[in-house]
Amino acid sequence: xxxxxxxxxxxxxxxxxxxxxxxxxxxxxxxxxxxxxxxxxxxxxxxxxxxxxxxxxxxxxxxxxxxxxxxxxxxxxxxxxxxxxxxxxxxxxxxxxxxxxxxxxxxxxxxxxxxxxxxxxxxxxxxxxxxxxxxxxxxxxxxxxxxxxxxxxxxxxxxxxxxxxxxxxxxxxxxxxxxxxxxxxxxxxxxxxxxxxxxxxxxxxxxxxxxxxxxxxxxxxxxxxxxxxxxxxxxxxxxxxxxxxxxxxxxxxxxxxxxxxxxxxxxxxxxxxxxxxxxxxxxxxxxxxxxxxxxxxxxxxxxxxxxxxxxxxxxxxxxx
Numbered sequence: 001x002x003x004x005x006x007x008x009x010x011x012x013x014x015x016x017x018x019x020x021x022x023x024x025x026x027x028x029x030x031x032x033x034x035x036x037x038x039x040x041x042x043x044x045x046x047x048x049x050x051x052x053x054x055x056x057x058x059x060x061x062x063x064x065x066x067x068x069x070x071x072x073x074x075x076x077x078x079x080x081x082x083x084x085x086x087x088x089x090x091x092x093x094x095x096x097x098x099x100x101x102x103x104x105x106x107x108x109x110x111x112x113x114x115x116x117x118x119x120x121x122x123x124x125x126x127x128x129x130x131x132x133x134x135x136x137x138x139x140x141x142x143x144x145x146x147x148x149x150x151x152x153x154x155x156x157x158x159x160x161x162x163x164x165x166x167x168x169x170x171x172x173x174x175x176x177x178x179x180x181x182x183x184x185x186x187x188x189x190x191x192x193x194x195x196x197x198x199x200x201x202x203x204x205x206x207x208x209x210x211x212x213x214x215x216x217x218x219x220x221x222x223x224x225x226x227x228x229x230x231x232x233x234x235x236x237x238x239x240x241x242x243x244x245x246x247x248x249x250x251x252x253x254x255x256x257x258x259x260x261x262x263x264x265x266x267x268x269x270x271x272x273x274x275x276x277x278x279x280x281x282x283x284x285x286x287x288x289x290x291x292x293x294x295x296x297x298x299x300x301x302x303x304x305x306x307x308x309x310x311x312x313x314x315x316x317x318x319x320x
Contacts, residue, residue, distance in 0.1 A: 001095040004277055006052075007037035007044060008066040009101035009108065012254055013125045013139025015262035016066040019100055021057040022270025028054060030274060035094060039069045040101075041076035041108055044085035049092060061263055064142075064256045070101075076108055079115065086116035095119065096277035100138070102126035103302045106285060110298035113283040121276045122285045122298065123269045127254055129176040132304040133296030134287025138269065141261040143170065143253040144180045151185040154247055155216055164206070164215040164236070164244040168229035170253050171220040177253070178220035179312050183319065190316045191219040194308050197226055203240050205320065217244070268293075 006023045008016050020036070027034040036056075038048040060067055075081040089097060096119040099109040105122065112118040124131045127143035147169045158165045167187075171177040175192025182190035188205055191197040197219075206215060219229055226232040229246040236242040258266070265288065272293045273286045284295040 001032065001278055003033045003035060003092070003094050004096045004098065004274065005035040005037050005049070005089065005094045006068070006098040006100065007040055008068050008070045008125060009040035009099060009105040010070060010072060011102065011126060012065050012070050013127050013137070014064045014142035014254070014256055014258035015138040015266035016100060016125050017060040017063045018258060018263045019123060019125065019138055019266035019270045020052075020066065020068060021061055022267040023098055023274055024052045024057045025054060026271045026274040030278060032274070035092065036068050040071040040073065040105075041081075041085060042071040042073040043069070044088060045073070045076060045081055047088040047092070049088075062257050064254075064258065072104070082108070082111055082115055086112055086118055089118060096121075096282075098123060098273045098277070100125040102128065102137075103131060106131070106298050106301050110283060113298075119277060119282045121273050121281060121283075122301075123273050124285060124287055127177070128171050128174055130172060130174040130306055131285065131287070131301050132306045133285045133294060133301045135289045136261070136265060138262055138266045139254070139258070140176065141265075142256060142258045144177055144184070145259055146253050146256055147177060147181045147249055148185050150247075150249055150252070151181065151187070151216060151218065155185070158216055164217065164242055166217045166219055166229040166233050166244050166246050168219050168221055168246065168248045170249070170251075171222060173222040174306070175220040175222065175308060176306075178218050179308055179316065182218035183312065183315050185216065185218070186319070187216045187218040188320050189215075189217045190320075191217065191224065191226065191232060192308070193220055193222040193224045195224065195313065197224055197232065199235060199239055202236075203242075206240075206242065
């Protein structure tokens with residue numbers, strides 16, 4: 001193996017640049033040439049490649065976003081699109097590919113391997129922390145810290161005005177961000193897709209425990225019964241005549257300088273991804289569980305669900 005490539009795909013996540021840096025510097029240290037694919041799978045189909053040297057990774061470890069850019073490509077979902085991308089890899093004598101992203105990225109990587117025999121490993125770059133095969137994903141910790149800072153500020157207003165605030169965080173169909181942030185910010189109620197949102201319990205806390213002067217409810221965008229903050233606010237108004245203010249944090253959770261945890265995780269996974277390719281591994285997610293590097297077959301990363309730990313529900317209920 002002489003030349004490897006790296007791309008970032010799907011939603012950007014803080015720590016992707018630290019990851020790129022680690023791949024480039026590890027690859028060069030192992031005697032490899034490292035190629036950056038600019039623009040995710042779209043760039044792969046267009047042949048938008050650039051050589052990456054050590055100087056290209058100076059001072060990027062603390063930057064959010066991705067210097068290689070990213071995309072969500074509808075064309076790559078087709079066999080013709082993937083064939084074009086595979087041809088570009090082979091024409092450029094690229095022996096292995098590292099794809100950093102979420103489940104869509106890994107599904108594309110799996111298809112490249114199955115259809116064209118591309119040697120490829122994936123790394124978990126998504127704030128949602130929803131990939132089976134790794135305890136944390138790159139960007140999750142930063143997104144949680146960003147959301148926590150925002151909720152702490154919202155609580156000041158809730159205290160000052162005696163209002164109920166429903167804060168919606170990202171996470172797609174999983175409640176990892178909502179649960180982590182809700183517990184850390186002392187939310188009075190946390191609504192996640194993995195559990196039924198019980199309005200009666202919420203109302204009981206609101207009335208009997210005196211939370212009406214300072215109520216913070218955190219809800220994941222996947223919601224469950226109520227799809228986001230505005231649906232839950234409408235239900236509270238209809239059922240109990242409670243006026244709740246909504247704050248949807250949205251894409252601010254994806255940006256910003258990555259935390260130390262995300263920088264370290266991204267660096268560890270970058271080194272391990274290069275070494276995985278050199279060891280002949282392919283069609284696997286390179287993850288980390290309890291500080292140990294793991295290799296999970298691509299299909300398992302989306303067919304097996306990454307469950308919220310039961311103790312998190314116990315914490316949320318007891319401490320609310």
